[in-house]
Amino acid sequence: MKRKYSALLLTAALLLSAAGCSGGGSTADAAPSAYSGTAPVAPEAWGGGYTEPFEGVDWNTEEYGYIRENSFLAVSASPLSTFAADVDTASYANLRRLLNQGAQVPADAVRIEELVNYFHYDYPAPEAGEPFSVTGELFPCPWNPDARLLRLGLQAAQPDWDAMPPSNLVFLIDVSGSMNDDDKLPLVKQAFGLLTENLRAGDLVSIVTYAASDRVVLDGATGDEGAVIRSAIEDLTAGGSTAGAKGITTAYELARRHFIPGGNNRVILATDGDLNVGVTSEGELARLVEEEKESGVFLSVMGFGSGNLKDNKLEALADHGDGNYAYIDSALEARRVLVEEMGGTLFTVAKDVKLQVEFNPGRVKGYRLIGYENRLMAAEDFADDARDGGEIGAGHRVTVLYELAMADSPMDIPGSDLSYQAASPTGSGDYFTLSVRYKAPDGEKSTLLEYPMGEEIAVETPSEDSAFAAGVAEFGMLLRDSQYKGTASYGGIVGRLSRLPGVAEDGYKAEFLELVRGRLEQ
Template sequence: MIILGLAGCGKSKSDSHENVRGNYTAQSVTKGEVDGSISNASYDMDAGLEMTGLYVEEELLPEQFNAEEYNAITENNFKSVKNYPMSTFSVDVDTASYSNVRRMITSTGEVVPDAVRIEEMINYFKYDYEKPTGDLPFSVNTELSDCPWNKDAKLLLIGLQARDIDLDDRPSSNLVFLLDVSGSMNSPNKLPLMQKAFIMLTENLNENDRISIVTYAGDERVVLQGARGDETMKIVSALEDLMAGGSTAGAAGIQRAYDLAEEYFIEGGNNRVILATDGDLNVGITSEGELTRLIENKRKNGVYLSVLGFGTGNIKDNKMEALADNGNGNYSYIDSVLEAKKVLVDEMGGTLFTVAKDVKLQVEFNPAYIKGYRLIGYENRLLNTEDFDDDTKDAGEIGAGHRVTALYEIALLTSEQEIPESDLKYQSEQRLIDSNEWLTINIRYKEPDQDRSQLLSVPVDESNYSSVMPENLSFASSVAAFGMILRDSKWKKDTSYDMILGILDNLELSADEYKDEFVSLVKKMKRVG
């Protein structure tokens, strides 16, 4: 059994975490070894809660009702280049789907198909992309090879890698923690895990940051207001003293959190509300439209919203994702202390600091070479063709160090892949430009403080093709294939667990604990059948 020690090893601040009750720090969290099965670990705190299992699970009793909610996903189909030469979508850096699906696999082995958003599963992982150069906020990477599950298609990878920021030289942060402490949060994988997550976040704060805490249950309560980031004991004590009880009044709490964010607003800084909940916002502003308008208006004023989901049985995945999307933030699901460390410590820059906003991709396919294509995932991020050039149309944000990966199945003119196509009675034959380009990737983005977008264009031709699948594409394709099996996709074709494991066996993944763990999840689902 691997022990995840929690001895104090905090930073050398005046209020060191060595003095924090429970001696709980991010540096002390490590992952157990994985050897083909999900590793078994245990950890405890001096101050109380003991947990077993790498992921903190809540066993639903027979009389408990599973009220989790997920939006239905209608998979993207193949489209004809003749009828639809443009494919347009907004970027998505959310990762909640993967950690939520992982929770389902480790607890029961049964996965809700609509919980599987393949783009979020792919984007959960790091890839070896080139770093951006010059003043560009991100680099654009492409890889092209044969599709492992469809002999009649090629597989195209588009990868964006955002620039990193130096946390020692980062903009100051004005953060408001909006924490659900209603009765439904009284479970080991909810409030106690949430407290640990936010305690870890405090390690990277300094005297220029401002922290406020608002809790909500029967009503909202301001627990901490405008504390300096280096007042660690004050922040940690406020977090550790929280207790769960009462009904939920999330919308009223959101209004109070935004008021505090505006009161301590930092010009040129990172002003953000971080909502942590098991999903219910059922008292207060009852209209979802009114709540959405509130979040959108605050976004326009420079206060963003990020969402962290906790627990089982009550997750309102559909609502939480929508709140983060409308708030120019990201949505993560926290199923373990390790995941909390990943989101709030290891990837703090991406979670909190935006380097490009309203990022849209539009791929134009050349009908002289390609007859059809299918975008894998991003079903709830699709945009109309005309939205690409419309700077008033909201789209996704990319945080510092974030990666965005998209995959397309592409059918060449010589392919036997069936493509649905409509004959156009009044349209003449398209005049094809004399070009060897297969497609062009167009990307629009705005700097965080700008309202006018900039355009990047990257052509792709046959020279991008490799008969030996590159490593980034190999791993991303294995995750996509796994997602298609879990969704029982009609496009999975020759996909199987053995096919996925065959791809993974050719990759060196041991240095990446999350990719190594992914192999274990695939093996477990193969055993489950």
């Protein structure tokens, strides 16, 4: 299909090309040609009006939030490690897209906790009356012989779909010009079509679209009107600028209008995040959804596409809207998020979930939390119910990894030799105590759970789940070129994971192993 470009864009390109060939200076000193692909220029520099760059030119304006990797902390000086739970998986799916395209992987696109949490682990179901189960395992660290690796796991109860409350869903769909690619709006339609197939008669669906302005396409259709919902989705077309904030406001208004007390009230946003009209900054958008969520409506975010993905904005929207963030790179990923893990994606069982690990200085000298950099909290925020945590959906799992320098480790941990905070016997054989705070989905006061753990979690040979999670974390460290990667190598990951029988039986884990092999062969 032929693409049309504005006259301004063509004129500017010709002028640049001519400048590179004129006698006024050498081509080495001239501005790079628009056709060279060696110096991409921001699309807005042309004055707008384009729909796609010239063939052979790779525009890339993707944005990722800065990640400052966690370092080792001395238990004597910092015994408490506090952070919000995170069940997002967007980073892994986006990373898979980049690797499959042969693209360079930005270090800040690699959020290791989201890589680890993408996969299924065999955690026990929670006891009756408990929101989730908690397990731990301590084993030798594959990339650091002087440390041990700690894996903590939380598992929410698997949902009984027939017993789940009805849903009031608002599909908020970006139909701006930037969504006019095969991996954007057409994939959005497939994703929402899959979700529509699994709706029940008592569910309600509304559809809001936004481009230069917002539009209500469907207002409160019931789940048994699948043909009506699918037709409304299929008729969507892309074009125009992106006034996302107005669409968000309208979507929340619809969700409040059809609010189901005791039900699942949620806005599901599908976009590449390239909002360029009205409220556009990450901070402004975060404040907007923080205000809107007070109505009791949750927000799920699905990112799409390549070239101008605004990952930082989408993650902020989900985090501040009490929801989750997934990246959809294929129809199979849409099925995983909206069908296979529908309960976790749509139904929150615990909100504002916070974790705090208190390490025993008599057993542990230092620790490093792997990932969760943008979820860290001050120790005093743990008991402050006004401070947001993370959300856990029905059937969701949370996996946490720590690299630990035990009391007898030869590792030198900065701060561990302070004069007045020296380790002293505590009389406890525990390595640490894990504390968890959470609220009910409609609650405002948190509940505290505590889990002391000691020798009972220590093993010399890790379980298959622990071995796999360690391999995923190691892969993320290599991609980020972590200063803590130690002896990590792609070959080492392949060697260990290829021996795990469960990897071949799980399509997602087998696919991960192939991604690692791909890096090994480069």
